[in-house]
Structures are given as structure tokens and as C-alpha cells.
Amino acid sequence: xxxxxxxxxxxxxxxxxxxxxxxxxxxxxxxxxxxxxxxxxxxxxxxxxxxxxxxxxxxxxxxxxxxxxxxxxxxxxxxxxxxxxxxxxxxxxxxxxxxxxxxxxxxxxxxxxxxxxxxxxxxxxxxxxxxxxxxxxxxxxxxxxxxxxxxxxxxxxxxxxxxxxxxxxx
Amino acid sequence: xxxxxxxxxxxxxxxxxxxxxxxxxxxxxxxxxxxxxxxxxxxxxxxxxxxxxxxxxxxxxxxxxxxxxxxxxxxxxxxxxxxxxxxxxxxxxxxxxxxxxxxxxxxxxxxxxxxxxxxxxxxxxxxxxxxxxxxxxxxxxxxxxxxxxxxxxxxxxxxxxxxxxxxxxxxxxxxxxxxxxxxxxxxxxxxxxxxxxxxxxxxxxxxxxxxxxxxxxxxxxxxxxxxxxxxxxxxxxxxxxxxxxxxxxxxxxxxxxxxxxxxxxxxxxxxxxxxxxxxxxxxxxxxxxxxxxxxxxxxxxxxxxxxxxxxxxxxxxxxxxxxxxxxxxxxxxxxxxxxxxxxxxxxxxxxxxxxxxxxxxxxxxxxxxxxxxxxxxxxxxxxxxxxxxxxxxxxxxxxxxxxxxxxxxxxxxxxxxxxxxxxx
Numbered sequence: 001x002x003x004x005x006x007x008x009x010x011x012x013x014x015x016x017x018x019x020x021x022x023x024x025x026x027x028x029x030x031x032x033x034x035x036x037x038x039x040x041x042x043x044x045x046x047x048x049x050x051x052x053x054x055x056x057x058x059x060x061x062x063x064x065x066x067x068x069x070x071x072x073x074x075x076x077x078x079x080x081x082x083x084x085x086x087x088x089x090x091x092x093x094x095x096x097x098x099x100x101x102x103x104x105x106x107x108x109x110x111x112x113x114x115x116x117x118x119x120x121x122x123x124x125x126x127x128x129x130x131x132x133x134x135x136x137x138x139x140x141x142x143x144x145x146x147x148x149x150x151x152x153x154x155x156x157x158x159x160x161x162x163x164x165x166x167x168x169x170x
Numbered sequence: 171x172x173x174x175x176x177x178x179x180x181x182x183x184x185x186x187x188x189x190x191x192x193x194x195x196x197x198x199x200x201x202x203x204x205x206x207x208x209x210x211x212x213x214x215x216x217x218x219x220x221x222x223x224x225x226x227x228x229x230x231x232x233x234x235x236x237x238x239x240x241x242x243x244x245x246x247x248x249x250x251x252x253x254x255x256x257x258x259x260x261x262x263x264x265x266x267x268x269x270x271x272x273x274x275x276x277x278x279x280x281x282x283x284x285x286x287x288x289x290x291x292x293x294x295x296x297x298x299x300x301x302x303x304x305x306x307x308x309x310x311x312x313x314x315x316x317x318x319x320x321x322x323x324x325x326x327x328x329x330x331x332x333x334x335x336x337x338x339x340x341x342x343x344x345x346x347x348x349x350x351x352x353x354x355x356x357x358x359x360x361x362x363x364x365x366x367x368x369x370x371x372x373x374x375x376x377x378x379x380x381x382x383x384x385x386x387x388x389x390x391x392x393x394x395x396x397x398x399x400x401x402x403x404x405x406x407x408x409x410x411x412x413x414x415x416x417x418x419x420x421x422x423x424x425x426x427x428x429x430x431x432x433x434x435x436x437x438x439x440x441x442x443x444x445x446x447x448x449x450x451x452x453x454x455x456x457x458x459x460x461x462x463x464x465x466x467x468x469x470x471x472x473x474x475x476x477x478x479x480x481x482x483x484x485x486x487x488x489x490x491x492x493x494x495x496x497x498x499x500x501x502x503x504x505x506x507x508x509x510x511x512x513x514x515x516x517x518x519x520x521x522x523x524x525x526x527x528x529x530x531x532x533x534x535x536x537x538x539x540x541x542x543x544x545x546x547x548x549x550x551x552x553x554x555x556x557x558x559x560x561x562x563x564x565x566x567x568x569x570x571x572x573x574x575x576x577x578x579x580x581x582x583x584x585x586x587x588x589x590x591x592x593x594x
Contacts, residue, residue, distance in 0.1 A: 015363055015452065019558040024537035027205045028240050028247045030212045042560050062364040065397060066558060067537075068299040070209055070315035090397055091368050092299055096315035100213070149192050149329060159317055160217050164194055164327045
């Protein structure tokens with residue numbers, strides 16, 4: 001999984017919290033497909049209908065702040081989202097996304113978020129830490145490289161596939 | 171090293187660690203509840219299908235489980251989740267399962283300190299973001315998601331990036347009618363909801379030396395709202411006596427080094443502080459109560475791990491005694507032990523006589539799940555910790571976060587009120 005290609009859904013605002021990503025009333029639900037129907041319901045009730053498999057979400061700073069609910073990356077991943085592009089992520093959301101192997105948190109500059117438009121087709125080049133905007137004439141943007149440990153977990157497809165001894169001193 | 175660095179170094183079997191190091195920490199305690207528990211069980215089932223089967227929990231005596239978010243069972247799905255959780259704890263020999271309606275139970279974070287389930291110097295992980303609360307006991311306490319908790323159940327280890335520590339030195343003495351809740355709201359208002367992201371927020375200073383354990387717990391509880399990995403307070407004689415009243419298990423108080431490095435040191439003079447609220451829709455959207463004085467409310471809520479400890483109830487009762495509430499007011503002690511103390515101290519009578527409903531410990535309304543959610547355009551003032559859109563119910567409802575004193579004063583007048591103005 002060195003490259004992903006998909007369409008961007010842009011909700012460019014800061015502090016999109018887990019109560020918005022998947023409201024508290026759905027926390028009792030553990031069926032992943034059912035959770036997907038309610039993804040981003042607090043911001044756009046039509047969200048799950050708009051997303052196709054392999055698409056990306058583009059948001060503002062501190063994406064996923066709030067609760068530790070793993071329902072948040074689960075709902076987004078099962079709605080089809082494969083990566084979230086944002087200037088920064090809240091810590092529990094970030095590690096849930098990576099350790100659960102659900103989706104990629106891609107950190108970029110604020111300016112990159114401003115330039116990419118809703119509906120743009122993007123290539124996420126993980127190996128070279130780049131985004132390429134197919135819609136805007138193959139314009140390229142840098143992404144923040146994953147720290148070694150995070151890259152290792154992403155490569156393995158989540159923590160499940162790694163024993164502690166495979167991760168110590170990465 | 172700071173206290174957090176020392177704890178993580180010890181847990182990782184290293185002589186020293188520095189911020190930015192990634193360590194595998196041995197976990198001393200693990201908690202999950204009726205939301206994260208079934209989520210973790212689902213992950214474990216998925217992992218089993220993929221060849222990673224959990225035959226035994228790494229150490230069943232280090233695990234404890236609560237029923238708090240959807241109790242009393244909100245509906246058939248919630249009831250089924252609790253059955254799933256109970257079957258799991260039975261199968262894996264987890265003895266500490268605090269069950270709703272069976273003696274002591276309550277909100278997970280409240281039980282962590284009420285029952286002294288976590289001790290100074292320990293690494294404690296919980297399947298809930300407000301796990302940070304327990305850092306007030308001098309432990310490293312951090313929230314994790316389902317997959318990470320499942321990993322700890324397998325291996326007893328989890329990775330952490332050692333956080334930088336921001337030190338908040340609190341000076342002076344809290345004026346009457348100002349509480350720890352006002353202090354932490356003020357801090358979050360200053361540093362923002364991302365101000366502590368990935369970091370440790372530590373509290374010290376002579377105001378902390380004088381502060382009760384329950385008030386300290388309010389500070390660390392809401393470090394989550396600034397994005398912090400953990401909140402922590404060095405243990406002292408107050409910590410020791412609090413814990414010794416609750417456990418006979420011996421413990422050692424670990425402290426940070428004198429020459430520890432802090433990313434930043436913020437000083438706060440508490441003598442000058444006024445009661446504060448966080449307006450919708452962010453815990454960082456703070457202002458003095460006086461600035462929103464008179465905003466009409468539909469509901470006052472005294473509950474949650476943040477604002478329904480015994481001292482929170484005592485504070486609210488001081489204002490509610492002999493008075494009547496003007497809007498619907500709910501008081502939900504955070505644990506059964508607190509409920510019992512409130513009953514014996516006469517606080518429950520005060521609340522009921524004032525016209526409040528006193529309910530069972532639950533997270534229900536705080537997270538908009540059940541047991542009194544808000545309707546469209548309703549306005550609530552609450553002792554809880556979050557006020558994001560839709561947090562306590564309808565997406566068009568609004569929540570103001572405040573101390574138990576501000577909430578009680580507002581309940582009495584039916585609009586947002588400075589507790590210093592309740593005199594007659």
C-alpha cells in the first residue's frame with residue numbers, strides 16, 4: 001500500500017470532534033456497517049451517501065478531538081474513507097486510526113488544505129510523503145513523514161500483526 | 171526527569187527517557203466500560219478470525235470493568251452489551267466488575283479513585299478519554315481506543331511517545347465561590363483545545379498543596395479537553411491519606427526530579443479568579459459568568475466524573491439548601507459510594523426538597539446517550555466536561571460548562587447566575 005487514489009470530501013474547519021463524527025447515542029452500536037451510516041452525522045447527514053470506497057476526507061486542525069471512541073475511525077473507514085488529510089490530529093483519534101489499521105491520518109500544511117478543493121482527485125504517495133492533485137494539473141504537496149514506529153504499524157496493517165518485540169527499537 | 175518521564179522509564183525498564191522517545195510501557199492497571207468493553211471484545215473476535223486468539227488475559231487481577239455509560243440499560247442493544255461484557259469478564263476471570271444495581275458501581279473514573287484502584291507511580295490505561303482524571307493520584311493515566319486496549323489484554327504492554335510536560339503552577343488561594351472547575355476552564359480557555367495535544371499537563375504550586383484530592387481530580391479530568399495525553403499531580407500527604415482511607419495495598423510516592431525539564435511553565439494567581447463558564451460549543455470558549463449573566467436556561471445538570479463527586483454535591487447543596495429550583499435540575503452522584511455519603515449527610519434531602527431529581531450514577535446525559543438528553547434549542551448549564559454540538563442531545567441544543575456552584579446558582583434563578591449573587 002504505497003499509493004492511494006481517491007476523491008476529496010472537504011469539510012475544512014478546525015476541531016471536528018468525535019461527537020460530530022459519531023454522536024454519543026450510537027456508541028452502543030458495534031456493527032461497523034451500521035456505524036458507517038451515521039459517520040459525520042453531526043456535520044452532514046448525507047455524508048455516508050456522498051462517499052465512495054477509497055475516498056478521502058479533508059479537514060482542519062485537531063481533527064478527532066474529544067472522546068476515545070474507536071467508533072469514530074471505524075465509522076469513517078467503513079463509509080469508504082481511506083485517508084484523512086488535516087493539519088493536525090487529536091492524539092487518541094490518530095493512534096486509533098493507525099493501531100486499528102482503519103485509515104491513514106495524513107498531516108499537511110494549512111495552505112495545502114486551502115488549495116485542495118472539494119471533489120478534487122488526489123493521489124496519496126505514502127512512500128515519498130507527497131500528495132498529487134490530479135484535478136489541479138498534478139500539483140504536488142508535501143505531507144509530514146510518518147515517524148518510524150507509525151510507518152511500521154501502517155505497513156503491517158495495524159497492531160494486530162505485530163508482537164511487541166517487532167516494535168521495540170523501531 | 172519529570173514525574174511522567176520517571177514513571178514511563180520505570181515501566182519501560184529504562185534508566186531514563188526523554189520527551190519524544192517511543193517506549194513500550196508495562197501496564198499496571200487497565201479499565202474498560204460498557205461502551206469500550208464491547209468494542210474491545212469485537213476487536214478481539216476480529217483478531218481471533220485473523221489468527222490472534224486471546225486465550226488468557228495477561229493479568230486478570232490488573233483489569234477492572236464498569237457499567238456506566240448506558241446504565242440503567244437504555245434499550246435492548248445496551249442491555250445486550252452489558253450481557254456480552256458480563257460473559258466476557260466471567261470467562262476471563264476478571265473479578266473487579268462493578269455492576270449496576272449490585273453494591274458499589276459508578277462512573278469508571280470516579281471508581282478509580284473512590285476504590286483506590288490505581289496507585290501513585292503506576293501506568294494506568296483506560297478505554298475512555300477521561301482516563302486522564304486518575305493522574306491526580308500521581309499515576310500516569312491515559313485514554314486508549316479499543317485496539318490498543320485489546321493489545322494490552324494480550325501483551326500487558328503498549329507503546330507511548332514520552333510526552334513533553336507543561337507545568338501549571340497555581341499560586342494563592344481560591345476565593346469563596348470559585349472552584350477547581352473554574353481554574354481548569356480558565357486554563358483551557360487560555361491554551362485552547364489543542365494547547366496540550368500529545369503533552370502532559372502537570373499541576374503544582376502552593377494552591378495545589380492546599381487543594382483536596384477531589385478538587386485536584388477536577389483539574390486532571392479536564393486536561394483531556396486541552397488534548398493532553400495525561401494530566402498529573404505529584405503525590406503528597408493529601409494523596410497518601412486519601413488512598414490509605416481506601417486501600418491497604420502498600421504504595422510508594424514517586425516524585426519528579428528537582429532539575430526536571432518542562433516545555434513551559436504557566437503561573438496562575440488564584441486569588442484573583444472569578445467564576446467562569448465555557449459557552450457553546452467548546453470547552454475553550456470561556457468567559458466570566460458575569461459576561462453571560464441572565465441567559466435563560468432550560469435545565470441544570472449536576473453529574474459526571476467531572477462534577478458529581480462528594481465535594482461537588484456539597485458545594486451545590488450549600489446554595490440549594492432551603493431554596494427552590496426554577497428549571498428542571500438533575501443531580502446524579504458519580505458513584506454509589508458518593509450517593510450513600512450524600513444520603514447520610516442529608517444532601518439528597520436538600521436536593522429533593524429544592525425540587526431536583528436525584529438519579530443513579532450514569533454517564534448517560536453527559537454524553538447525550540440517554541437519561542435526560544436535551545431537545546432542539548434547549549439550553550443547559552452543566553458540571554460536565556464537554557459542550558460540542560450535540561454533545562448532550564439534539565444538535566441544536568446548547569451547553570454551558572460550569573462549576574457545581576454556578577450550576578446550582580443558575581438552577582435557583584432559572585438563568586445563568588454568579589453564585590456570589592445568591593444571597594437571600
